[in-house]
Amino acid sequence: MSLDWSIFCRSTTGNTQLAGCLGQNGELSYLQWLLSAWGWTATVALLGFIIALIIGVVIGTLRTLPPVSSLSAWASRFAAAWVELFRDVPLLVQVFLWYHVAPFFLPSLKSLPSWLLVSIALGLFTSARIAEQVRAGIQSLPRGQRDAARALGLREVQVYRRVILPVALRIMMPALTSEAMSIVKNSSVAFVVAVAELTQFAMQAQEETARGIEIYLAVTLLYALTAFAVNRVLAFIESRVQVPGVGALARQGA
Numbered sequence: 001m002s003l004d005w006s007i008f009c010r011s012t013t014g015n016t017q018l019a020g021c022l023g024q025n026g027e028l029s030y031l032q033w034l035l036s037a038w039g040w041t042a043t044v045a046l047l048g049f050i051i052a053l054i055i056g057v058v059i060g061t062l063r064t065l066p067p068v069s070s071l072s073a074w075a076s077r078f079a080a081a082w083v084e085l086f087r088d089v090p091l092l093v094q095v096f097l098w099y100h101v102a103p104f105f106l107p108s109l110k111s112l113p114s115w116l117l118v119s120i121a122l123g124l125f126t127s128a129r130i131a132e133q134v135r136a137g138i139q140s141l142p143r144g145q146r147d148a149a150r151a152l153g154l155r156e157v158q159v160y161r162r163v164i165l166p167v168a169l170r171i172m173m174p175a176l177t178s179e180a181m182s183i184v185k186n187s188s189v190a191f192v193v194a195v196a197e198l199t200q201f202a203m204q205a206q207e208e209t210a211r212g213i214e215i216y217l218a219v220t221l222l223y224a225l226t227a228f229a230v231n232r233v234l235a236f237i238e239s240r241v242q243v244p245g246v247g248a249l250a251r252q253g254a
Contacts, residue, residue, distance in 0.1 A: 007211045008034065008218070030205055037201035038222050044119050044197060045187040045226075049180055051123025052130050057169070059083065059127060060134025061160055068156075079131065086128035092189050095121045099193045115197075118190040126183055133175040137168035173238040180234055181227040188223075198222060 008031040009021035021031045062079035065072040086094070098121040103109040109117065141164060149159040191200035202219040206212040 003214055004211060005214055007209050007214050010209070012208070030209070033205065034198075034201060034218060034222070037196055037198045038226075040115060040190075040195060041184070041187050041197040041222075042226060044115055044122065044190050044195065045184045047116075047119040048122035048126060048187065049183050051120060052126035052179070052183065053176075055124065055127035056130025057134055057165070060131035061138065061165065063131065063135045064138045065156075083128045083131050086124050087132075089125075091122070091125045091186060092192065094125055095189050095192060097121070114193045115190065115195045118187075118193060118195055122183060122186060122189070126179060126186070130176070130179055133172045133179070134168065137172040137175075138164055140171060141167060170238075170241050173234065173241070177231055177234040177238070180230045184227050184230060185223065 006017065008029065009018050010016065010030055011018055011027045012030055012033055013027060018027065018029050021029050059079045059082050062075045063083070065076050067073045067076065095118055098109075098117045099114065102117075145163055145167075146159055149163040150156075154162065187197060188199040190197045191203065194200070198219045202215050206215045209215065
């Protein structure tokens with residue numbers, strides 16, 4: 001059986017061939033549907049990563065607080081519980097919890113679109129993984145950096161904000177790149193709550209056209225291109241913010 005890429009130029013309603021692969025008068029081609037699904041995949045992944053990065057940095061930092069007071073000790077325990085909770089529950093289950101269970105206790109969530117709920121679930125799930133990477137990055141630094149900053153009169157918050165986190169975040173850039181690529185792939189769980197992203201497009205379009213090979217090859221290519229683009233963007237950022245000698249510094253701290 002030969003491949004028929006013209007399937008993407010067909011109408012999703014009348015199954016007729018469309019000139020230029022673009023629909024007219026309300027018609028929609030499979031190519032337009034594919035590109036729209038790609039946009040939703042990128043939206044869910046990007047928002048999920050932003051949520052994961054913000055929360056992950058906070059939780060990871062809390063896990064490294066020195067137990068100098070009861071407040072810092074409790075903050076560290078809370079952060080550890082956060083990581084265990086969101087890391088130990090499967091992502092798919094968390095999506096169902098946010099979509100079916102959370103609105104029962106928080107009725108205001110019923111007004112949120114499904115793609116936003118999935119982004120929240122994806123972000124919280126990934127935040128636990130990023131938190132562990134932040135913790136590892138901070139703990140890889142020599143303790144002398146913290147001691148020197150404290151000796152200069154900086155408060156603990158200033159030590160983290162001005163000394164520790166700027167270096168630790170640069171050290172963990174490769175790990176962040178891996179998580180950003182993973183979140184693109186994990187966004188595929190959005191299909192279970194009817195978000196019109198790439199995986200749902202592939203399933204529905206394959207049923208309608210019976211051209212699963214072309215459909216899934218196209219979707220696979222777009223996932224790969226998206227992940228590769230994320231990799232290149234973060235690799236460029238890493239090359240721009242890398243601190244000279246930071247690798248040797250981290251090895252000394254280990």
